[in-house]
Amino acid sequence: MKTRGPLRFVRLGFAIILAAIYIFPLYWVVITSFKTYREAFTLPPIFFKLPDFSSYTTYFAQPDIARYLLNSLIATGVSSVLALTIGVMAAYALARIHIPGGESIAFFLLASRFIPPVSTIIPLFLTLRSLQLFDTLIGLILVYMAMNVPYVVWMMRGFFKDIPIEVEEAAWIDGCSRRGGLIRVVLPMVRPGLAATSVLIAVFAWNDFLNALILTSSQAKTLPLSIAAFLGEGGIEWNSLAAAGTAIMMPAIVFTVLMQRHLAQGLTLGAVKG
Amino acid sequence: MPFNLPGQAGDTLITEAQPRSKTNRHSVLEMAGRYGYILPAIIIVGVITVLPLLNTIIISFQSYKLARPQDREFVGLANYLTLFSEPRVGTAVTNTVIYTLVTVITSLVLGLAIAILIQGLTIGKPLLRAIFVAPMLLTPAVVGVMWRFLLNAQAGIFNYFSSSLGFGNPDWLGTPGLAMFSIIVVDVWQWTPYVFLVMLAGLESLPQEYLEAAHIDGASSWQRFRYIVLPYLTPLLLIATLFRFTWAFRGFDHIYTLTQGGPGNATETLALSVWRTGFVGLDLGVASAISVVMMLVLTIFSLVILRSLSRQLKS
Numbered sequence: 001m002k003t004r005g006p007l008r009f010v011r012l013g014f015a016i017i018l019a020a021i022y023i024f025p026l027y028w029v030v031i032t033s034f035k036t037y038r039e040a041f042t043l044p045p046i047f048f049k050l051p052d053f054s055s056y057t058t059y060f061a062q063p064d065i066a067r068y069l070l071n072s073l074i075a076t077g078v079s080s081v082l083a084l085t086i087g088v089m090a091a092y093a094l095a096r097i098h099i100p101g102g103e104s105i106a107f108f109l110l111a112s113r114f115i116p117p118v119s120t121i122i123p124l125f126l127t128l129r130s131l132q133l134f135d136t137l138i139g140l141i142l143v144y145m146a147m148n149v150p151y152v153v154w155m156m157r158g159f160f161k162d163i164p165i166e167v168e169e170a171a172w173i174d175g176c177s178r179r180g181g182l183i184r185v186v187l188p189m190v191r192p193g194l195a196a197t198s199v200l201i202a203v204f205a206w207n208d209f210l211n212a213l214i215l216t217s218s219q220a221k222t223l224p225l226s227i228a229a230f231l232g233e234g235g236i237e238w239n240s241l242a243a244a245g246t247a248i249m250m251p252a253i254v255f256t257v258l259m260q261r262h263l264a265q266g267l268t269l270g271a272v273k274g
Numbered sequence: 275m276p277f278n279l280p281g282q283a284g285d286t287l288i289t290e291a292q293p294r295s296k297t298n299r300h301s302v303l304e305m306a307g308r309y310g311y312i313l314p315a316i317i318i319v320g321v322i323t324v325l326p327l328l329n330t331i332i333i334s335f336q337s338y339k340l341a342r343p344q345d346r347e348f349v350g351l352a353n354y355l356t357l358f359s360e361p362r363v364g365t366a367v368t369n370t371v372i373y374t375l376v377t378v379i380t381s382l383v384l385g386l387a388i389a390i391l392i393q394g395l396t397i398g399k400p401l402l403r404a405i406f407v408a409p410m411l412l413t414p415a416v417v418g419v420m421w422r423f424l425l426n427a428q429a430g431i432f433n434y435f436s437s438s439l440g441f442g443n444p445d446w447l448g449t450p451g452l453a454m455f456s457i458i459v460v461d462v463w464q465w466t467p468y469v470f471l472v473m474l475a476g477l478e479s480l481p482q483e484y485l486e487a488a489h490i491d492g493a494s495s496w497q498r499f500r501y502i503v504l505p506y507l508t509p510l511l512l513i514a515t516l517f518r519f520t521w522a523f524r525g526f527d528h529i530y531t532l533t534q535g536g537p538g539n540a541t542e543t544l545a546l547s548v549w550r551t552g553f554v555g556l557d558l559g560v561a562s563a564i565s566v567v568m569m570l571v572l573t574i575f576s577l578v579i580l581r582s583l584s585r586q587l588k589s
């Protein structure tokens with residue numbers, strides 16, 4: 001219920017203060033990333049600083065870090081494209097084609113997402129090692145695909161169901177095959193849903209830590225692991241750490257803000273309409 | 275029903291128009307073609323998630339030390355019995371229960387409260403909404419490291435505030451009880467936005483006429499919340515509980531980056547125990563037994579929630 005009258009300014013003021021407290025940790029990390037090593041320790045602390053990206057350039061100039069960045073980009077990009085392709089096909093079929101046992105299959109895919117990753121990581125490690133896929137990007141890509149295909153299926157199935165069947169029927173009458181109708185007519189119509197789904201699964205892969213921690217050791221390491229490497233050291237360069245952290249999180253921040261509404265739909269199994 | 279829940283009516287489609295097809299639509303080939311669409315998804319999930327899961331169950335009945343893989347043998351329930359006799363596992367169970375319950379309940383209450391606060395705003399809503407959603411998709415491992423910096427006993431900004439206010443310099447992550455508290459704060463900070471996002475979406479789909487009608491009938495704001503808003507949001511609250519419980523119960527990244535389960539094993543949850551036992555202690559048998567127990571708990575909890583969810587939707 002909307003508040004009216006002077007009370008609404010009290011409400012707004014309270015909301016602004018709360019939001020400022022809530023976002024402060026993130027603000028502090030971003031500000032620290034603009035500081036020099038010395039400034040990061042200065043007392044009283046420096047609360048405002050204009051952007052200065054020297055911590056970023058120093059951090060990403062390290063050859064190892066550049067390679068981790070490349071690994072993260074490849075693992076995220078390739079796994080997302082593949083998961084999207086496989087997932088969209090399955091989602092379309094589960095939304096539109098009568099498949100005996102379709103509901104059980106959808107439920108099976110969904111249920112697989114509730115298995116704790118630590119419950120499968122030991123055999124995955126052993127299997128990848130025996131297939132010589134340990135510490136390779138192929139290993140990581142396979143794991144990210146399995147992680148994301150169920151999300152694609154659940155999100156996209158909802159978007160497909162929202163498209164009136166008459167649209168597709170018209171395409172069929174015009175002589176399209178099922179696949180032709182899907183590619184030329186249906187997919188362009190669900191483009192916003194497709195975009196939201198891609199962003200969500202890319203963020204999941206980009207953010208992964210546990211799989212990369214256990215399934216890689218040096219060659220296929222990803223960016224989130226690079227930041228954990230700071231932890232063992234004494235005399236941490238907080239400004240570099242803040243720069244690394246900000247750089248890793250920035251894509252997610254931007255996309256989250258752009259995609260808020262569809263995110264709710266994707267993360268409630270379609271119970272909320274975007 | 276404003277919610278479009280999966281598995282309801284409208285799944286099966288019977289229409290007269292059919293896509294052009296080279297094969298007869300009742301033939302075996304056509305049927306195989308239908309399954310062809312879903313087969314890749316089933317294969318990838320089956321091979322990368324289900325097979326390893328079955329494998330974990332098998333390993334949980336074996337003695338399997340990573341350092342001596344040739345001595346792998348069947349030992350029955352021995353690994354599970356170890357769990358009950360190991361005090362460290364007992365602590366991990368207690369820690370997991372505290373961590374899960376406190377973070378889930380706090381984030382649900384806080385998320386709903388912030389959603390109600392923001393939903394009633396007339397100006398500034400898009401910006402404030404973005405701020406309260408932002409933490410949700412940050413890399414959890416980076417969030418952990420970032421808070422380690424904020425909570426650092428010497429250089430952290432929190433201790434600058436706390437000592438300026440005369441509360442001294444607490445060692446947030448190095449003192450047993452305080453370390454658990456800090457981890458809970460971080461988890462709540464990152465995942466409350468999820469509850470907020472879902473609840474806000476729910477509130478915005480709530481027809482305003484219901485509330486206005488109740489208002490005219492003289493219902494107080496508490497009564498409106500209790501008898502209109504809350505029942506309307508119940509299915510969403512159940513879904514949010516399911517997700518939040520799952521994430522907290524199996525949560526690894528925050529704890530690993532903040533304390534690695536320390537000091538001692540004061541913040542070691544079951545997920546951390548699997549890692550420590552399997553990849554530091556190299557005892558894959560016992561680690562698998564722990565993860566099988568975790569899976570059972572999660573399965574039971576999910577089924578309970580999903581059942582009450584489907585009951586909610588029927589009524």
